[in-house]
Amino acid sequence: MTDAPIINRLALIGTGLIGGSIARAARASGAAKTIVATARSPETRKRIRELGFANQVTETNAEAVRDADLVIVSIPVGASGPVAKEIAPNLKPGAILSDVGSVKGSVVRDMSPFVPAGVHFIPAHPVAGTENSGPDAGFAELFVNRWCILTPVQGTEEPAVETLRAFWEKIGANVQVMTPEHHDLVLAITSHLPHLIAYTIVGTANELGEVTESEVLKFSAGGFRDFTRIAASDPTMWRDVFLHNKDAVLEMLGTFNEDLSKLTRAIRRGDGNALFDHFARTRAIRRGIVNIGQDSAVPDFGRQHAP
């Protein structure tokens, strides 16, 4: 790997968990020479200055993108359209415009109309995150050994895609290219449906008359706590994900409900063989994930056990 920066001037619009991690990672790896950042609120802009992970902090989005070679928009997907409109006039010809949104079809639909000729629009989604948000939550290693999906629209020039790929690889990610539609199906099952289920069950536990909230918290180590982590993710981000990937999520939900009915029936009928067979099959999937390095096999995710 050469040490020359991949990007001369990087502009980051939105510097929460993802934008803030890109800034830190780009600096730590030398992937960008100059980093310009901005955020919606004066408080976050002040905080970026204090944290010092950008070379320059601008007051507006339009200002931030001026002369930038790569612009990455890292905000809730529902806000993509208006931001694209706002920055479009200032985008430099030849620049790459990208994002990190968890839905891709709607981002393509909402941003494309504003992209000027000569600007390479390449939507992206790094499949990495934590339940925390805001500029303090980011860290340089977030993308290491995680996948970043690029979803270029038809007719995108290959060298621009290669530059964006090189940028993500430089900050530690593996890169895969697919269509926006396929992305939205894959993420519906690997991320959106799991979040919806986790949000549901955590809500259910909170409203039971017979079992108190304090009991739910105390005895959460029996499995429940694994769900609470993802049900603690940012409500605005997730509202936008479900509003914008509605069709794929509803499709996956349909299949999930059928499968849950089958297992429920097996429990009701006392069909131990059906339960055993299903449980034995799912075990193998976990092994696959640990084997390809997308999770840790340390007992209990390496949680601390000493008090």
Place this chain on the structure above:
Amino acid sequence: MTDAPIINRLALIGTGLIGGSIARAARASGAAKTIVATARSPETRKRIRELGFANQVTETNAEAVRDADLVIVSIPVGASGPVAKEIAPNLKPGAILSDVGSVKGSVVRDMSPFVPAGVHFIPAHPVAGTENSGPDAGFAELFVNRWCILTPVQGTEEPAVETLRAFWEKIGANVQVMTPEHHDLVLAITSHLPHLIAYTIVGTANELGEVTESEVLKFSAGGFRDFTRIAASDPTMWRDVFLHNKDAVLEMLGTFNEDLSKLTRAIRRGDGNALFDHFARTRAIRRGIVNIGQDSAVPDFGRQHAP
């Protein structure tokens, strides 16, 4: 805390994850003076000898309990009744008989009939575990800062309960007493339903035509992998849990399904406010769990991010 052992002679029937962890913890903490262990298969008995976490390994369950002051049965709950029958004639008067099963009502029903007069039967359930099983999976710190629930039946003598409490506290656990029925409701929501949901969604992901298994594995860091951990738990243990805590699980499933329908309707109608409100509420529950030390706030459960 005094250094005298709480238990003179401890007998362990079943030495998988839980029994093997009790043995290691009892030895490390000095909670028991002598540890006798056995398991169903010759292979596991051989392995206990190699691992050396017991002072004595017996060939039969009946032999293991002779002269024991505390007997802990750590096997799938469906096997409790036959084992109780087998050991009953050899239990010493004044001994405490306990277990670790994840369901308590059925264990009381299945074991009680065999308990001889003069033996204190006190069912228990340590709310701690990992997805691994077998004698090699155990470790001494498993119970540290976790809860162990005791469900003594009516008329149990208080000093025996206090001795069992002291034993669990000595190996690191916090102890709470409740009825078997209440235990089964609390665990239905904090552990059994989460496992059922996780088993379901991991199965769903595995059967989709449009998204390949390799894509599910690759992009699992978006949320899915958090479910696979608990869906990798032992199939025999979980078959028994669902067969034996059927009523409470079906009740919780009913409430869960209603809540999932509500969120599904909000997605279908594009009701962003309803989604946002629900997601904001569940976030607070996660904070509660981290605050009382039942989970780690380290990003991503402290998973390793470097390759």
